[in-house]
Each structure stands twice: as C-alpha cells, then as structure tokens.
Amino acid sequence: MSLRRATGAVFRRELQLFAKRKSDWANPLVFFLIVCALFPFAVGSESERLKLMGIGVIFVGALLAAMLSLPRLFDEDSRDGSLELMLTSTEPLAMLILARVAALSLALGLALAAVTPLFAVFYSLPFDVSAMLALTVLMAVPTLLLIGAIAAALLVSARGGAILTAVLVLPLTIPTLIFGAGAALKVFYGESPVAELALQGAFMLLALALCPLAAAAALKISTD
C-alpha cells in the first residue's frame, strides 16, 4: 500500500467515525456553548465589559472543547486493536498520525469555528471581530490537536489520562492563545491583526512540522 493510500484511508476513516458518532462532535459543541453561557453569570451582563471578556472566553472555551476530544485520537483504537494495526504498518507512523490529526482538526475545527460567531452574539461582539475569532479558532484547533497528540499518545497506557492531558497540553498552547485572541482584540480596537495572524500561523506550521514526529515517538514509548 502506498503512503498516499494509507494516509488517505486513515483520513477517511477518521472523518467517517466522526460523522457516525454524534457524541464526538455534539459533546464538544455543547460543552463550548455551556462555557460561553456561564461567564456572563459570573461577571455581570454589562455589555461593554462582556465584549472585552467575550473574546478571551470564547477562545479559551474553544480550546478546552478541542482538548476534550483528544482522548478519542488513540484511546478507543487502543481498546479495539486498530492502534496495533497502525503501529505494525510499514508506512511511517508520523504520517499516519498526521492524517488522523488532520481529519479531526478539519472536522472539529470547522465545527467549532462555525458556532463561534453564533456564540459571539452572547457577548454582543461586532461581526468583523467574531469573523476574525472564527478564523483564529480554525487555526488554533489544529495547533492544539497537534500538540495534544503527543500527550494523548503518551497517555494511552497511563492512569488518570484526562486531567493529565490538560496539565501537559494547556501550558504549551499559550502562544496560540496569545496570538489568536490577540488578533481578534486588534480587530476590536480597529487595528491591523496581520502580525498576530502571521505569528499564529508560524506557530501552527512549527507544530505541524515537529509534533507528528514527537507523537510517533510517544506512541512507540507508551505501547512498547
């Protein structure tokens, strides 16, 4: 089987699974919705304050929702044995992992980005800000999933996975948080968000280059 066919098959399988199992995409979205709805109760409903808060809350909420989907990258496969098949494949493991993460990023990223402008209404954000927020969420989800794939791969065989994933992954996503929310803030203040977008893109590309290799090494360690 050629590399292209193998990665294509993994990519398609991931998308099909995502489409079939409604809880996989419905739960992160509902979680995202609840996080966004909780904050106004805590900080008050004054609209000027909500606008500034909203950008950060929505972005962090999207990151947390994406993080909740990390266990599905490898956990189920390790239980039903398909992870073993992936490991015994002659194709480079890093590429197969990249295909999985790409499929999940595409599906989950689009889903989260699609509801972002909707949730921005809660915080009475202007349209251009919420559009920029949707774009940066779309860029942040792959970054988080790429970094998270390393942790998810390590924790396949460990105890207390979910909390530990958060402890390991969230500190490493701070750059994308800074620049993603920063770009939307720039639009909010009527300035050009190009610098933030470029830096967020650079961070995403760096993750794209390094994380699949690290995740492959991690998977080999944890399934050893």
Add this chain to the structure above:
Amino acid sequence: MARTEQQSNEKYSGRWFWRYASPATFYPLAGTLEKICWIIAAVLTVIGLYLGLLRAPVDAQQGEVYRVIFIHVPAAWMAMVLYMAMAFWCFTGLVLGTRLSFIMSHAIAPTGALMTVVALVTGSLWGRPAWGTYWVWDAKLTSFLILFFLYVGYMALAAAFDDKKKGDRASALIALVGAVNVPIIYFSTVWWNSLHQGPSVARAGGPSMAASMLAPMLILTFAFWAYCIAAVMHRVRTKIIERERDAAWLAEAVK
C-alpha cells in the same frame, strides 16, 4: 548481578566518565559529592547572607526591600539551569538508554520546581513594595509560571505509569517538548505585552549593581548551586536504592 556490574565496570575502566553511568559506581561518588556540597552550601549561605543582609548598603531607591534579590536571583537562575539539566539527562536517557540518566532527571525535577516556586514567591513579595502589586502579567513572571507548570507536568506524567521504564521515557519526551517550547513561550509573552500595550511596569533596573551588592549575590548563587547539587545527589541515592533494591552490590554499599 554484582558480577555483571563489576565486569562492565572493568570493561569501561579506561574511560572514567562512562564508568559513572553505572548506578553501582555512581552511588558512592554521589555520596561524596553530596557531603561536600552540603558543606559548601552551608558555609557560602552563611557568608552570603551575612554580606547581603548585614553588610551590603541600603539601596538608594528601594531601601531595604531590594535585599530579596539575594535569594530571588539565584533561585531564578537555578530554576532555569535545572530545567536545562533535566532536559539534558532526558535526552541522554532516550538516546543512550542509560538507567542513571532517568534517575538524574527525576531527581532534578523536584528541586527545579522548588526553585521556581522560591523565585515566584520572593518575586511577588518584592513586587508588592517595588511595583505596588504582588503579581503582574509580565513576560518574565508569566514564563516562570509556565516553567513551573512544565515541571509539574513532567513529575505528574512520570508518576502516572505503573511501568517505571515507560514512565521514564514518556516523561523524558514531554520534558524535551517543553524544552523546545520554553523559548517560544517566552518570546510570545514578550510580544504579547508589547502588542497589547499593557500598563508598563516601572522596572527597578536602576544603575548597574555596586560591587558590595554583587558579591553577596554571586556567593549566594554558588550556595544555591551547591544546595541543588547536594539535594539532587541525595535524591539520586534514594532513587538508586529504590530501583536497585535487589542488586547484590547495593547490599554491600549500604551495609
């Protein structure tokens, strides 16, 4: 077991450095290092604190408060140095597969985390009189907080595996991922502040330090080095005992 250790020691006897990759040969060396370093740490701490707290002049701008620097700066340096040392041993362990490397990195992590906490706490105690607040979201403070998270993540991951070897290698990988990320996180927080145009904190840089202030700081830095080495060596010895408890040489060594 004892025989194989001895044989491998003889095999590598020409290369003194590699000899100490074996827990059996390193155990006594660690004991000696520990004793020497405790003594150095104690002596230098007394001298450094005497010079720093009693002899160094009062700062013209900050008064007595600046004396926190004698603890704060050495702790901050050690926090960073120890992370690099930890990542170095993780790398060595992953590449060469030596047992002692992972023992070293596990032994370094708690001391590194402690130094990060000391730096953060003394920094915020200093910040209250100097900046008027315990905490500012400045790049240095933020990245130290994240450094603390990285230490905690490393230790938590190492503890999460029932299989010790797996835990060693898994946590080593996450330490290396963290090491790659530390500069990225630092620069993003620097740019974050410059981009957001946040309230600029009046940094108490002032003129370069006077010799009477610099000397105690350097002495205490060496004291911190010695303390960290001693603490790490103590932990290394404990971990060796824990991991090699069935080895024959150990029964001899701790008799």
